[in-house]
Amino acid sequence: MDVAAEGPRTPAELFDLSGKVALVTGGSRGLGRAIALGYAAAGADVIVASRKLDACAAVAREVEAMGGRALAVAAHCGKWDEIERLVEASYDRFGKVDILVNNAGMSPAAPSSLETSEALFDKVIALNFKGPFRLSALVATRMKAAGGGSVISVSTTGALRPMPMFGPYAGSKAGLNAISVAFAQEFAPEVRFNVISPGGFYTDISKDWAEPGKEQPVLLKRFGYPGEIVTAALYFASDASSYTTGALLRVDGLGQV
Template sequence: MKSKPFDLSGKVALITGGSRGLGRATALAYADHGADVVVASRNIENCEAVCADIRSRGRNALAIAVHMGRWDQIDAMVDRACSEFGRIDILVNNAGMSPVAPSSLETSEKLVDSVLALNFKGPFRLSALVGSRMAAGNGGSIINVSSVGSIRPAPEFAPYSGAKAALNALTTAHAAEFAPRVRVNAVLPGSFRTDVSRHWPADKERLTPAVMKRFGEPEEIVTTMLYLASDHSSFTTGTMIRVDGGRP
C-alpha cells in the first residue's frame, strides 16, 4: 500500500456528471492527488471549464459530452477515453437526476423512463464496459454515487429512490462479477448544497439531516471519494457508505 494518503499518481479517472456539484468537487480532488481525469456530462462547455481547472493543477484532462441514458454515446465515450489515456483506473458513476412530483399518479411515463435511464440504465452499461476492461487488465475501482433516498425514500421522488435502490443492487452484483481485481462500492449522499437543490420542495428544510442540522457542502464528500478510489480501500468492496450528516 502506498504510504501517502489517497495517492492517485498515474491513475486515470472517468467521472460522469463531472462538470458541477459533487462530480466537479471529486474531479478536482482527484487531480490534486495526482490523477488525470475524464470529465463527462451533457454540457461540453461546463466540462471544458472543469478540465481547465484540472490542467491548471498540472494534470491531463479530457472533456466529453455524453447523455448517460444513451448506450451508443456511452460506448463511444469509453472508446475515446481509452484511446486518449490507454485505460481507466477509476470510474465514478455520478450523473443523475432527482425530479420531484406532486404524486405518483401525476408522474408521467416519460419522467420515469428518464429517471431510470440516467440513474440506473446508464451506470449499468458504463460499469459493464469499464469493469470488464479493468478485470482483464490491471484492475480498478468503480464508485456508484447513489443516494440516502435509496434507503430512505419519500413520495416526492419515488422513481429516483427506486432507481438508486437498483444502483445499490448493481453495486453488490458488479462487486461479485468483477472481483477480485475490481472493487465496486457506492456512496449514499444526503442533502448537499448543489445547484440540484434549487429544484427541491419549498419546505426543503425538512430534507436537512436531523443530526447535523444543515446541508452538506460538495467538498465534504471528497474524502470518501478519495478513500474508495485509492489503494487505501483495497479490502473494501460491495459496500454502501452513507455521507448524509446523520439522516434518520
C-alpha cells in the first residue's frame, strides 16, 4: 500500500476492515470475543478458534448476524498439529488471512516456584508462547507472499511487572513480546507485528478476583471492560497503524510501570 500516494483518509476509512479476514484465537469468550465482534462490526470476516467448537460456533453466529462471514474451528493453540489444521481450514474457507490475533492463553497461579510442576510449566509455555510462535510463522509466511498483513499478540502487563506465583505466565508472555519484535524484523515490510498488553479486565475468568464497582489499585480506579480492548485491536489491524510495527501498547489503566 502506497499511503503517501493515496492522500488523506477519514478515520472511518482508516479503520475500515471490509474485505479483510481475521483469525482470532481464544475468540470464544472474554477479550477474544470482544475483538472478534469488533472486527466484524468494522466489516471483517472472522475465524473464531478455541478448544470448544460449540463456543466458537456461538460467536460465529454473532458475526454472521452482523452481516459478516464466519468460520468456527476447534483447535488447541498450544499444539502444532492442531495449529496447522487451523491454518489450513482458514485458507480453505477464505483463501487468505489478513489479520491474526494471538489471544489464546492461560494464567494459572503456582503455589511457589519450587512447587511448580513440569506439567504446569509446559502447558503454560505451550499455549502462551510455543503455539503463537508457530501460528505466527505459518500465517505470516503466507501473508508476506500475498503482499501484506497484520499480526497482533495479546500479552499482559504481568510480563512487564512479574509477580510471585505467576512466574511461568509472566515468562511466557515476555517471550511472546520478544518474538513479536523478532518477527516484525523477519517479515517486514509486508507484515506488521504488534503487541497489546492488557491489565486487569472484567471477564468470566476474572470474576473471582475482579468485582465491578470495587475500587482497584490502578490510576483509573477500576479494571477494564472487554469492549475497551477493541479500539487497540482495531488500530493494529487496520491502516490506521500502517507505520507501526514492533510496538507494544499497554491497555491497563495503570499509569507508569
